[in-house]
Amino acid sequence: MKTLVIAEKPDMGRNIAAVIEPRAKNARSYLEGEQYIITWAIGHLVGLAEPDAYDDRYKKWNFRDLPIMPDQFKIVPHYKTKDQLKTIGELAKRCDRVVNACDAGREGQYIFALIQQQLKLKQPVRRLWISDLTAESIAQGFRELRTAEEFENLTQAARARSEADWLIGMNATRAFTTKHNTLLSVGRVQTPVLALIYDRQKEIDSFESLTYYEVKAHFRQEALEYTGTWQGDRLTSKEKAEAIAARVKGKEGKIAKYEVKDTKEYPFKLYDLTLLQRDANAKFGFSAKKTLDIAQALYERHKVISYPRTNSNYVNEQNIEGMHKALHMLKSTSYQEQVQGANPGLVHKNNKAICNPEKVEDHHAILPTLKRPGQLGKEEQQLYDLIILRFLSQFYPPALYKQHTVLTEVEGDLFKTNVKELLSLGWKVLLPSTDKSSKKGKSGKQEEEEENLEWNDRAFDLDPQKPVKCGKSEAKEKATQPPKSYTEGTLLKAMESAGRTMENDELRDAMKDSGLGTPATRAATIERLKKVGYIAMQGKKITITQKGRTAVELIRQAGVELLTSPEMTGQWERRLHQISKGEAASAKFMDNVRKFTVSIIERVGVQQAAPSSLFGTEQEKGRGKSRAQSAVGKAKRGTGSASRTARTETAAPSPPGERLTHGPCPRPGCHGQIIEGKKGYGCTAFKEGCGFVIWKEFSGKKISANMLKSLLESGRTQLLSFSGTGEPFKARIVLQDKSAGKLGIERST
Numbered sequence: 001m002k003t004l005v006i007a008e009k010p011d012m013g014r015n016i017a018a019v020i021e022p023r024a025k026n027a028r029s030y031l032e033g034e035q036y037i038i039t040w041a042i043g044h045l046v047g048l049a050e051p052d053a054y055d056d057r058y059k060k061w062n063f064r065d066l067p068i069m070p071d072q073f074k075i076v077p078h079y080k081t082k083d084q085l086k087t088i089g090e091l092a093k094r095c096d097r098v099v100n101a102c103d104a105g106r107e108g109q110y111i112f113a114l115i116q117q118q119l120k121l122k123q124p125v126r127r128l129w130i131s132d133l134t135a136e137s138i139a140q141g142f143r144e145l146r147t148a149e150e151f152e153n154l155t156q157a158a159r160a161r162s163e164a165d166w167l168i169g170m171n172a173t174r175a176f177t178t179k180h181n182t183l184l185s186v187g188r189v190q191t192p193v194l195a196l197i198y199d200r201q202k203e204i205d206s207f208e209s210l211t212y213y214e215v216k217a218h219f220r221q222e223a224l225e226y227t228g229t230w231q232g233d234r235l236t237s238k239e240k241a242e243a244i245a246a247r248v249k250g251k252e253g254k255i256a257k258y259e260v261k262d263t264k265e266y267p268f269k270l271y272d273l274t275l276l277q278r279d280a281n282a283k284f285g286f287s288a289k290k291t292l293d294i295a296q297a298l299y300e301r302h303k304v305i306s307y308p309r310t311n312s313n314y315v316n317e318q319n320i321e322g323m324h325k326a327l328h329m330l331k332s333t334s335y336q337e338q339v340q341g342a343n344p345g346l347v348h349k350n351n352k353a354i355c356n357p358e359k360v361e362d363h364h365a366i367l368p369t370l371k372r373p374g375q376l377g378k379e380e381q382q383l384y385d386l387i388i389l390r391f392l393s394q395f396y397p398p399a400l401y402k403q404h405t406v407l408t409e410v411e412g413d414l415f416k417t418n419v420k421e422l423l424s425l426g427w428k429v430l431l432p433s434t435d436k437s438s439k440k441g442k443s444g445k446q447e448e449e450e451e452n453l454e455w456n457d458r459a460f461d462l463d464p465q466k467p468v469k470c471g472k473s474e475a476k477e478k479a480t481q482p483p484k485s486y487t488e489g490t491l492l493k494a495m496e497s498a499g500r501t502m503e504n505d506e507l508r509d510a511m512k513d514s515g516l517g518t519p520a521t522r523a524a525t526i527e528r529l530k531k532v533g534y535i536a537m538q539g540k541k542i543t544i545t546q547k548g549r550t551a552v553e554l555i556r557q558a559g560v561e562l563l564t565s566p567e568m569t570g571q572w573e574r575r576l577h578q579i580s581k582g583e584a585a586s587a588k589f590m591d592n593v594r595k596f597t598v599s600i601i602e603r604v605g606v607q608q609a610a611p612s613s614l615f616g617t618e619q620e621k622g623r624g625k626s627r628a629q630s631a632v633g634k635a636k637r638g639t640g641s642a643s644r645t646a647r648t649e650t651a652a653p654s655p656p657g658e659r660l661t662h663g664p665c666p667r668p669g670c671h672g673q674i675i676e677g678k679k680g681y682g683c684t685a686f687k688e689g690c691g692f693v694i695w696k697e698f699s700g701k702k703i704s705a706n707m708l709k710s711l712l713e714s715g716r717t718q719l720l721s722f723s724g725t726g727e728p729f730k731a732r733i734v735l736q737d738k739s740a741g742k743l744g745i746e747r748s749t
Helices: 010-020 079-092 106-119 135-143 148-180 190-206 238-248 273-284 288-300 319-330 336-340 378-393 426-430 444-449 488-496 505-511 522-531 546-557 566-580 586-605 618-629 684-688 705-714
Strands: 002-007 030-032 036-040 046-048 075-077 095-101 125-127 211-221 224-230 252-265 399-410 413-424 452-455 468-479 535-538 541-544 661-664 673-676 680-683 693-695 720-722 729-737 742-747
Touching: 002 010, 002 079, 010 030, 010 036, 010 095, 010 135, 010 288, 036 079, 036 095, 046 106, 046 148, 075 079, 075 106, 079 095, 079 106, 095 106, 106 148, 125 148, 148 546, 148 566, 148 586, 190 488, 190 522, 190 541, 190 546, 190 566, 190 705, 211 238, 211 399, 211 413, 224 399, 238 413, 238 468, 252 413, 273 288, 273 378, 273 488, 273 522, 288 378, 288 522, 319 336, 319 378, 336 378, 378 426, 399 426, 488 522, 522 535, 566 586, 661 705, 673 684, 680 684, 705 729
Parallel strands: 002 036, 002 095, 095 125, 413 452
Antiparallel strands: 030 036, 046 075, 211 224, 211 468, 224 413, 252 399, 252 468, 399 413, 535 541, 661 673, 673 680, 680 693, 720 729, 729 742
């Protein structure tokens, strides 16, 4: 009899067949040769059953039916791919051995395990575990097939993750949805990510900009000119700043302190998936999902990169030879010029910045394979370029600089200058000219205090023994800036590092290499938040919707704020890692998850139902209602980890409720209340002729709920920063006309 090989996707199956059965007959849904029959899943063919598979009463969402706690989880074939599952079952009857060739990771292991369980496959199983789809790797992988028993603990961890996410997501989503009559999707990963966005938006909304002044002085010493920043406490007085500028202008100064040190900037780490997604978002505006899809195509269809769903930035010792071969391959490609400057001797087993086996678990960093790229699409080429240049940079020396720190004293005042003098570009010669002076993520305050003057075209030849002349000085008005809204790139970084802010050392260590979600699921988590109406995109910026705000607030108010914290994921990831290593029992883990699920239901049960007005504008609610009505009776899936088993979430239509009021109408003689509409805040007495309205945007500013409250109560907002066609200025928005809601600008003096 033959051996059945089950790959995760068709492209992967065809790549395997081309190596182990090059003359295999193509039967569309499988390939058959003399020794092997190669077929494939199409992602997940089988998933956990919906609640109504356990009891018909779960077809209707009812809080009284919660919690839903299966003793044994049922699995069902996915309707759209049931024919492929049937094909695998029929092929298995003709084979006496099976090779699990699904993706080498926890999710790939789970996909195969569910197929094996559903079809009741009894044949002995071997495991193909490879990181790229080149012919060499596939051939070697089949020569070194591993036993299924080696991965039993990984399978248990995968099952525990999926079933625990089902319990939390299914029960918490139904609980909050039925309690508040609006679809509120809740899950272990997506909810803490939503909370990150919510908390950032709260910081932005509550931020009060402060005006301060910066004094800059321009110095000359013979042919050398440089600029210094006044050192001292932050200047909040314009008069004091201008007095300092006037005092030093035209005066002679001396070098009070001068330090020079050599510095090096080494190449950035090789790409893992999250880092690749962040760079692609920053450079090309690609969403996380788009980057993942393109990378998957480069891996599966074009076979020009290694497995992209990796969380490692390092390689193993056995990868070093392949990196050298890939470098040689690139000599005969369009990257020939960049390869000529590469030094193969810099990439070796003892270079821990590249080769660090302790930091490689399932997969090494993303690398080019030995296959020359053929015709790539524009976006595929852009992503491939990123990967190749990051790869080539490892073969280049560090960039070399001299860091000059100067304290110039004039009339008793000190001015600080930081100069970064370029000696050698090193690996930065590979970068576009706009990227060669890269800044490594300092905070706004650090950038203000440690601003580096790039000195790339000549030597900074300051003589500390000679005097300098202050030719010009000026006081500039500045304003502190609010935190920036998340982009998909910066959100991915926050998801990756979420655990590093936790106080519990053990939990922080458990999450230091995982964060919220995995490289393979983070993109799906962001897409899910968009799909359920919690977030929206404004260009690259992520904004939280009113529904998203309310969801976070209701969860926290219910006393289950652990659902909005990375801490729970930290606890889970630590335990799941232990299960995968055989150091913990999945049964105990699941018991604790069940207890937490019960506590969620109990706490939501005593919560007061929220009015429907808290979930967004009438237009937004109408869209949500239509979606819900079109899918009545379907349960929610994938709410915890945004896994590949995720399905569309639905809920019963939202009934009308009382609209949230922001205060009494200020129009004289009117007894109405101010409520929120689609484009502005208007009066409930509009049918009686009240025309009061404050539009949500004015002079480039969004009128937040806090700003509205100030306008209604005191007639003016706090001091705000404005930037029009001229110089930035500070001003307040004021309510000029209480009868109509007309706004105006009151500049700060």
